[in-house]
Amino acid sequence: MKHIFTVLLLLAIPSIYAQNNLKGSVVDKNTTEPLIFANIYIPQLEKGATTDFDGNFTLSNIPNGTFPIVVSIMGYETFSQNITFPSTEQLHLTLIPSAIEMEEIIISTPFHKLQSENVMKVERETVANLKAKGAVTLADGITTIAGVESITTGVSIGKPVIRGLSSNRVLVYTQGVRLENQQFGDEHGLGLSDAGIESVEVIKGPASLLYGSDALGGVLYLNPERFAQANTDKADASYNYFSSTKGFNTDAGYKASGENFKFLFRGSLAEHADYNTADYRVTNSRFREQDFKTGLGYQKSGFKTELRYNINNSKLGIPGELGEQNTNKTPFLPFQEVTNHVLSSKSTVFLKNSSFDISLGLLYNDRKEFEDHHHDNDEGDMDDDHDHLEAALHMKLKTFNYDVKYNLPTLGRFETIVGVQGMTQSNNNYGEEQLIPDATTNDFGVLATSHIHFENSDIQIGARFDHRTIDVISGLNKDFSSFNGALGYKTKFFEKITSRINFASGYRAPNLAELTSDGTHEGTNRYEIGNENLKNEQNFQADLALEYKSEHIEVFANAFYNKVNNYIFISPNGEFIENTPVYNYLQADANLYGGEIGLHLHPHPLDWLHLESSFETVTGKQKNDSYLPLIPANSLTNTLRVEFDTKSVQKLYGFIRLNSYFKQSNVSGFETPTDGYNLLGAGFGGTVLLFKNNLNIRVSGSNLTDKTYINHLSRLKSDGIYNIGRNISIGLTYTL
Known part of the structure; x- marks a missing residue:
């Protein structure tokens, strides 16, 4: 190397x-x-x-x-x-x-093509659109993408779920590098702010060919904001207010580029009180987040490079029983304090007809969790006391990862990429409690993939080998290896119908918690016992996507079948330790299947009018026919949207949306059914000139009827605590 x-x-x-x-x-x-x-x-x-x-x-x-x-x-x-x-x-x-929305280049796939040219179907959404819909956090916003949900702990903590798979089965990429932040924990969120993120791409299904272990369920790929165009500069600032949490987030940034050098920076702050429902405020769901991003780039003919850095610090209250009702914003016990550092480098060397892409990442995750018994006052503001507390749980995770790809010269119809990827990671404990032991993990993988072009169709094929070693300081040493492949085919029928069929395998090595846990997992009320004999999860998925697109109507239908061998899950064994139920990590073969269908109509001559409807469903079962846990309920979304320009307002829009979630009765042995519900939302916005510069204004409301409901993927469901009630958000962005 x-x-x-x-x-x-x-x-x-x-x-x-x-x-x-x-x-x-x-x-x-x-x-x-x-x-x-x-x-x-x-x-x-x-x-x-x-x-x-x-x-x-x-x-x-x-x-x-x-x-x-x-x-x-x-x-x-x-x-x-x-x-x-x-x-x-x-x-x-x-x-x-x-009248169809503009297409954008998809970055998460290897050949960086428009979605219409991709063999693999990828969902893409801009963060600006997520904010326009009233998203409080990034984790909240991604749930508006078809096939994506989130396991939540209140408003502040959310874990992405792609077609029923979550946690270590879904990889998150930020700044072009793999994000590692102790994501195995139920109550561990993304640890990322949406400030300075331009768009979100979602690969639904096995992406181990491109990304290695843990991409068995899919990839959430976050694209950072672009640098300014050559010889230009730009500054902007935004403010967003949220009525339910009496909270806000605000950010400001500046970027400038010369002919060769370019730089940017952005800082943001968010503070939220306990979120409100129709009946009460959810005690200690408050949180505070600070974020800073900066980047430096250099570009000359034949070579380009960029260096980006992001630091994110969050203090997150952990809701439990309902208690004191107020709108203070400082979390009290129990709470988490999490700091993420992400330093990434991305370079390309252009040869005569080929190129090298080199991405390097250095990540540092510092996680502290403070428990009730470490302070006498459970429900007081603790501005003066936080600095004097000792964390019950304190873990530091250090990760270095690398990704080197060689783009071979195009040979006729063939575009080909070969590469190596790897990661070295160390986890260390500093608190009096230990959730997982000190350990070192090393990954290494090699891959090759080709895109073959024909006149009306395309084929993508690839293969990959991976090896992972886990060395635990207590003496446990584990090795995992896997060989995976992918084959995809895209073609057009009658010019307006595009079909894609993809077959792919993926794998996931067991994580440290699954292998080594032996103790009470705070926040889940479980005594968890790991299983050092766990094997690789190995899956195979078939995915079929059909799309009809004409000038005034778009229709899509996606279907998938995902077979997962040695699926790892946690299950109660009927015993109790210290009055806490004991759960064991087990394995069994599982199957997941479902899909999404949708319609987008913009009738002539009313091109400014958009009617959108989509339905998504997923079912997960073990081989013995019992259901898997944490499978999202079926849902239907209907949206009426208008878009047009006027003399005084550019990009004027308005929408009304109805989200319908159906009853979830297909539950695992330790879950309970969840009732269905409907959520009404609406919003409007546009851009006006103020002092010769653009001011973007957006107003949106979610759960306008103030419905009391509980989402099936809420970790507060077992306590009977409702999800967020009516929320009105107002946003302003001023650009210089």
Whole structure:
């Protein structure tokens, strides 16, 4: 590996590469009128430009090679075309008017293509849209994406669930590196702020081919905000208020780019009191979060690199029994204090017709949990006392991961990538209690994948081998290995129907909690006993996606069947230790199946009117026909949305939404059924000029009828505590 990096470093001398320029124009296909402010972007280079008032653009410092050029603007179909450099031609591009939303490049898949060009179906949503829907946190916002739910502890803590799989079965990527933050715990959240995150991509299904162990259920890929375009700068600030929590979040950022160097930074603060329901406030559901992100980039023909850093500190109250009712924002016992540091580096070296991508990550997770008996006053504000408390549980997790991929020269119809990925990780305990032992984990994997292009269809195929070692300080040493593959096929029928079928296997090695637990897990009221004889979870999933898209109607249907061998689950054994029920980690084969269907109608000539409807379902069973725990209820979402521009308000929108959750009766042996319910939401917003700059205004309301309900995936369900009641949010973003 040392020799590989030495070679890459020698190759990364930018002066030896030619510099190319690309000039062109963008016009309306029907009227030939120039299109102003169209976006031209080369995703592999992360270079972009905007057309001027004559529809012209220029991109400079482009290395030799073949790169996709993406052109997009609201109200037109997104255009994509491969350009080979050096090239002397001037592009004259024509865009087709369309009411369909603009497509964006998908970053989480290996070849960085538009979704319409991808063999694998990936869901994508911008954080701006999540905020417009009234999301209180990032974990709350992702639940609006089809097939994605969240296991919650109040409002502050949420764990992503993709088609019924969660915890260590779902990987989270941020800043291009794998996030490691003790995610095995039921009450451990993402530890990330939505400030400085541009969009969210979700791979639903096995992604072990691309990401290794723990991507058995899927991947949540968070794209950081882009740097400013060359020779420009931008500043913005936002404020959001939430009525249910009497809380707010606010952030401000600045970014600037020259021809070669670029930088950005963003800071944010969020404070929330206990959330309100129609009957009461949920005691100690309050939380406080501070976040800072910064980035530095350098780009020259033949080489680009960026370094990003994120520190996030959260103090999270842990709700339990209902108690004192107030709107104070400082958590009292019990609470968590979690600090996440993420330092990432992403570089690309461009050769004549190929390139190397090198991503490195250094992560440090510092988790402290404070319990009731460590302070005499359970329900008082503790601003003066927090610094003097000793954590009952204190864990530090240090992770270094690397990802090196070589993009081979395109050979005819074949695009091919080969690579190595790995991780080394150490967990250490410093508190008086120990949830998992001190241990070291090492991963290593090799992969190869190809995208094969045909005239009306595409094939993607790949294979991967992984090896993981876990060394526990107490003397337990475990090795896990797995070989996985994937095969996908995409084709078009009658120009407007696209079908995708994917087969993939994935695996997950048991985590430390499952292997070594032996004690009371606070917050879950369980005495958990691990099982050092656990095997790999190994799954195979078939996924079928059909999509019909015309100028005024879109219909999609996704179906999946997921067979998981050696599925790990926890189950009570009927015994008690210290009046606490004992749970053992067991394994059994399991099957999950279901899918999503949806409709999007924007009728002619009312292109500003959008009718959207989607239904999602998942069922999970063990081999003995008993149901798996924490499977989300079936749900139906209906939305009426309007979008148009006026002389005084740009991008004016309004929506009304009804979320229907059906009764969940398919429960495991230690769960209870959950009643169905309906939640009504609505909102509006737009952008106005204030002092010659854009001010974005958004107002939204969720659970407008103040319905009392409990989501099946709420960890407060066993205490009979309701989810959040009516919440009105008001947001402002001012851009300079």
